[in-house]
Amino acid sequence: MWSTHQFWVAFLREIGISSENIVFSSDTSEEQGREFGKGRGTVDCCYPVKAMSGHYGELIFGQKNKLHIIMSPMIYSLPSFMRGHTSENLACTRVMAGPENIRAGFMKESDVFGDNGIKYAAPFVNMAEPEMVPKQMYDCLKDVFDIDMAETQRAVDAGYNALRVFNEKAQAETRKVLTWCARNSKPCVLVLGRPYHMDPGIGHEIEADLQAYGYPIVWLQYLPVDKDLLDWIFGEEVQAKKIRSPLDISDVWTSSNSSNTNEIMWGAKFGARFPWITCVLRLSSYECGMDQPTYTPTQKIVEAAGTLFFKFGDLDSTKPAGSIRIRIETIVHYLAKYSEKIMNQKLALLPPDCPLLLDKQEQSEKSLASVAGSD
Amino acid sequence: MATAVTHYTSYKARPFTREQRDKTTILFGGLTWKHERLVQGVFNNLNYNAKPLPNIARADLDAGKELIDTGACCPTIFTTGSLVNFLKNEVAVNGKQKTLDDYVFLTAGACGPCRFGQYHESYEMALDGMGLKDFRLFLLAQDQLDQAPEKPGGLEINMHLSLGIVWAILVGDILTDMEYLTRPYEVTPGETDRVMKESADYLFEVFQQRPLRSNKYGMLAWHFLSGYFADALRVVRKKFDAIEVDRLQVKPKVKITGEFWLQTHEGDGNYNIKRWLEQEGSEVMPPPVAVWLGYLLHTPLWRLAAKPNVDRKIRMKMAMIRGMEKLYNGTYNRFRKAMGNVPHELPDQEELKQLASPFFHHELRGGEGHMLIGKALHAHLHKHANMTCELSPYSCMPNTMSQGAMANVLGRHPDLLYAPIEIKGDAEVHALSRCQMILTEAKKRSQSEFVEAMAKTGLTLEKIRQIEEKNPKVKKATYRIPHYGYASTAANYALHLASMRAN
Structure with a gap:
């Protein structure tokens, strides 16, 4: 949900559900799990999936106004910015199947949804293939919302549009942060995590603790993918045929099936090369089988050009505040001590004309020159 | 730079x-x-x-x-x-x-x-x-x-190698099924293992001598049409003919499912659980690799059917896949027939999907997907097994999801005996004792089945034994026992012997 929420909100609005009638469960927390999810878990697995029991329970039992429908999509594939550059863009197998697992905990003794007058809807969607989605949504939701195919198609289009606008805005904001760092020779920190690590109860706001020391934080999901910037960073490698395009990860990761893993690997490559990212913060949840094979490769990618790499692994329900604080202090120490050296070192590896250092006039001239050159 | x-x-x-x-x-x-x-x-x-x-x-x-x-x-x-x-x-x-x-x-x-x-x-x-x-x-x-x-x-x-590997897997499955159907009931201990070794060596030669065609499509056609492998299995059948079995030993039938590698494996990787179950007095239904290959062959049909426009081209593709599926299942059944139809049939993929659908979406990929639920229900509802033992690796991503969904299945089918065993590789006692708990119940079920079947026959055990002696062919490992609606072999066997008396 953390990477596709805009789609769902826009979809629901388009079919006539008003904003005040769209309710998201609150951020994950231990209290939420204890109060609403206790006894509903059916198996031990990674925390982001286990936590879903609390979310379901909160939506059923924790609302002032009873809900009529709970929608928990089974997202098979994701609309990644890397589509076309990788083998597939699949969601993690647990993320896609999590709703079936969690639903079982609310069905095993009796139908808790039905008992509470709630319709449960879990559309199975290939979000990486927009042409598949209207039919999938219609098949699952036609009776739930009393919608026809044309309405569904419009709502899906609205959903994708909203998601695109949001992502572009977030990428533009990240570019502003990176530009500020470049122009002021300031270091920033890249978070390599999965979208659910943005949930304060799952990622435990580790990056916020670091930000409090004055270091700008950027998330890999919203790194800018503008041509000028990617050409500057990856252009020489593309020309040398080491990679097919700036978003190609075949040089570091062979089985590019998982969308979020693909993005993490690419984010690591970006972080390894972008001069003002002097530190990469790797977040990983307890028992994450998708992250597990990537631990060493991501570290090796990031550290190859001297970028600092710190991993917070096995994140679970409890925030280990004490150890996080100590590690944050360590990170801050290293950032302060080595950032300048790292920035200079990495800058020396790239062509001189960083697009972030050019003003608008220069960028426009460069862009025109490149068009003329290509003609 | x-x-x-x-x-x-x-x-x-x-x-x-x-x-x-x-x-x-x-x-x-x-x-x-x-x-x-x-x-x-x-x-x-x-x-x-x-x-x-x-x-x-x-x-x-x-x-x-x-x-x-x-x-x-x-x-x-x-x-x-x-x-x-x-x-x-x-x-x-x-x-x-x-x-x-x-x-x-x-x-x-x-x-x-x-x-x-x-x-x-x-x-x-x-x-x-x-x-x-x-x-x-x-x-x-x-x-x-x-x-x-x-x-x-x-x-x-290439096609020559891939077809060879697939056919080796199908033949290997047939052989493995025969092994697990025979060993629990063998009269002379060690006989099945000896014949298995002999048969595997013989079939190794058969595959080594496989005639080759230069054209890949010719090779494909030969594999589907030739009687080469079925003939070889008939030779193997003769070897199994020599094994005498006593199927009146009452044993619970345990179906093995789980993550692909763990369920297939025979060794320390899964605590040798199949052998252990046999030692504990059960008959094991091993998982054929062919079911997985059948799943790989079948799933594109669902993906094609989900396309927004199922046009003529897509329908043609679907027809081709269905044709391949028929040939594939036909080949497996030919091999079964060569072994006297004793090995189990492959389950119908559409039925597995339908059984699992109230609990787990069939397009959720990764691992065995919905099949674990489908297979457990298939064995339970068709009375093919008294219990299902699902082998899951610790932290297996797809298995944990379908295993969790099994809570919903058990809510609706509380009589399904299901033992999900988490395997780490170094916690044998814990895993086996967990399995033991469910196995105890399965043993009781198989005993009840036998008592019920005997009551249906209206015969004493001595009388049943006499019928058996009069029909020595039934004591061969290759003799097929029809299914009379019981999971355990002994109950079906008793009813079958009783029917022979009537004839």
């Missing part, structure tokens, strides 16, 4: 050339010793030197853990450790360079989102850790029969 720093790159196997083929041995593994023996025959048939890795041992777990990232599932750790230990030994005996030159490793790849598709990352990490980054490792995609490159290399994953 960027040349000043060497950015990280992942493992790339150095070439395995056509000229090196004669001096190089292809290592492989991941199946049972029977399947692997037959696959070895296929490689030899195509003039490759090939060798299965030694069967998984407990020491492989430790070796694997040392060299790969923490948190891996146990099949990853075991299989990595197995390769590591083999190579360590080779390096110690023959030296590093000779090991690098003499061997390549072929492994299955691609499994959508599951970690199985990324096992090779662990192998590569382990090779790096051992200082053997130059060791050659290749991936065999499960969904492509023909991956032949334009320029012939040392290893050509």
